[in-house]
Amino acid sequence: MSIPKVAIIGRPNVGKSSLFNWLIGQRVSIVDPVAGVTRDRVTFVLDLNDEGETPQLIELIDTGGLGITDEDNLSEHIEEQIQTALKTADLILFTAAANEGIVPLDEEVAERLRKLQCPILLVANKADNDKEDRNAEEFQRFGWGVIAVSAMQKRGRVYLSEKIRETLQEHHLFDPDENEPDEPVMKLAIVGRRNAGKSTFINTLLQEQRVIASDVPGTTRDAVDVRFVLDGKPFTAIDTPGFLRRKGVKTDLQYYSTNRAEKSIYRSDVVLMFFEANSQIQATEQQLVNFIRNAMKPVIFVVNKWDTMAGQMPTERWGEYIRETFADFAFAPIAFITGQTGKNIKKMLNHTQMLYNQSRQRIATSQLNKLVTAALDNNPPPLHHFHKVKVYYTSQVDVSPPTIVLFCNMPEAFSMPYQRYLVNFLRDELPFAEVPIRLIFRKRESSDTKDEIETKRKS
Numbered sequence: 498m499s500i501p502k503v504a505i506i507g508r509p510n511v512g513k514s515s516l517f518n519w520l521i522g523q524r525v526s527i528v529d530p531v532a533g534v535t536r537d538r539v540t541f542v543l544d545l546n547d548e549g550e551t552p553q554l555i556e557l558i559d560t561g562g563l564g565i566t567d568e569d570n571l572s573e574h575i576e577e578q579i580q581t582a583l584k585t586a587d588l589i590l591f592t593a594a595a596n597e598g599i600v601p602l603d604e605e606v607a608e609r610l611r612k613l614q615c616p617i618l619l620v621a622n623k624a625d626n627d628k629e630d631r632n633a634e635e636f637q638r639f640g641w642g643v644i645a646v647s648a649m650q651k652r653g654r655v656y657l658s659e660k661i662r663e664t665l666q667e668h669h670l671f672d673p674d675e676n677e678p679d680e681p682v683m684k685l686a687i688v689g690r691r692n693a694g695k696s697t698f699i700n701t702l703l704q705e706q707r708v709i710a711s712d713v714p715g716t717t718r719d720a721v722d723v724r725f726v727l728d729g730k731p732f733t734a735i736d737t738p739g740f741l742r743r744k745g746v747k748t749d750l751q752y753y754s755t756n757r758a759e760k761s762i763y764r765s766d767v768v769l770m771f772f773e774a775n776s777q778i779q780a781t782e783q784q785l786v787n788f789i790r791n792a793m794k795p796v797i798f799v800v801n802k803w804d805t806m807a808g809q810m811p812t813e814r815w816g817e818y819i820r821e822t823f824a825d826f827a828f829a830p831i832a833f834i835t836g837q838t839g840k841n842i843k844k845m846l847n848h849t850q851m852l853y854n855q856s857r858q859r860i861a862t863s864q865l866n867k868l869v870t871a872a873l874d875n876n877p878p879p880l881h882h883f884h885k886v887k888v889y890y891t892s893q894v895d896v897s898p899p900t901i902v903l904f905c906n907m908p909e910a911f912s913m914p915y916q917r918y919l920v921n922f923l924r925d926e927l928p929f930a931e932v933p934i935r936l937i938f939r940k941r942e943s944s945d946t947k948d949e950i951e952t953k954r955k956s
Contacts, residue, residue: 504582507592508602509562512622517559519648595621595633683853686735686761689771690781694801698836735761767849768796774806793898793933795852804835856932857896865891866949872922881910890949900935908938
């Protein structure tokens with residue numbers, strides 16, 4: 498049995514995204530006083546039970562406002578996303594505003610929901626006090642009962658969660674014994690500047706209009722998690738808002754969208770860094786790559802819309818351009834795709850799986866000690882203040898990224914060029930060919946006499 502889908506539906510500005518964030522306990526959907534902020538379907542797998550109990554999982558879905566007139570003429574696309582949520586939902590949370598009472602657009606939403614064949618809970622949000630609780634009773638005339646809550650004041654969450662659980666069980670939509678989802682093999686962040694074709698890539702991948710794609714820059718505002726399976730392997734793709742440089746951020750909405758893109762990199766396992774084939778690399782993309790560098794995430798540089806360059810430029814020239822611009826990412830693979838048609842997408846995704854596996858490899862300590870000994874013999878570190886620099890032993894302490902600690906006598910003696918030499922030496926010898934490697938230099942304690950390297954060196 499699949500995870501039950503619970504969709505939050507309602508007119509604009511009734512607090513749907515606030516309700517979504519409050520229920521999941523995280524700020525995932527953007528919340529802003531401006532109506533129409535949410536455009537795509539934003540999803541999150543939520544456990545209704547307390548920690549330690551048998552999981553009771555639902556997929557909670559935030560949607561755009563029904564009846565919104567979008568400022569970028571995307572109303573039709575937003576409506577398609579809402580319609581998909583309505584079609585696939587096992588339970589609908591019809592959300593209204595208790596402090597405003599019933600307005601004509603609430604009537605239109607209710608009329609539309611009556612035609613559906615799935616259970617509905619009417620949630621009167623913004624019931625911030627007892628008076629608003631009483632005002633919420635007006636919604637009883639829609640015939641679904643009323644659950645008065647306040648996401649802002651954190652009122653009624655436990656009762657709402659219980660009603661969701663009870664309704665799913667009553668309609669035989671919820672079986673906790675069969676409801677445990679498989680963990681995605683990896684989380685794949687898709688980042689790039691505005692209009693680089695990220696959302697089109699997602700839709701082509703899933704062969705459905707999963708996220709809104711248009712020529713309007715900045716269409717995607719939330720970081721949207723999309724689960725899919727390719728050749729029997731599960732993935733989670735994170736479609737992110739088009740990135741703006743810090744100085745290009747002029748509104749709160751742009752700030753939160755940009756912040757989502759940055760955070761998506763940090764919570765991903767592998768990053769797809771998108772470029773437009775017919776555009777030069779810009780400062781925006783350099784800043785994004787800097788985030789990837791700081792997060793030490795495996796990355797594939799993706800040159801999208803390659804069909805627009807047919808016969809005009811060989812792939813080698815674009816590859817050299819990327820290598821020259823991001824010289825410290827010489828290890829990162831480059832893919833040339835056409836997101837609109839799907840050309841080379843499957844091959845690229847198979848490569849992301851390889852990067853994920855590389856980043857999670859563990860190497861035996863004995864092998865590491867032998868390799869570091871060979872690296873030091875091949876190119877000894879220079880004297881530091883006339884003292885010999887010594888490394889005594891190593892250990893891999895973490896994965897994603899592979900993290901190797903070198904216990905030595907003078908951690909400060911290892912210059913950045915020499916650290917790069919060691920990383921490249923290890924990369925050539927270990928199964929970390931295309932992923933970042935983190936080296937940590939730590940002074941050996943005076944009480945520690947372990948020495949697996951220095952005593953075995955040639956000089």
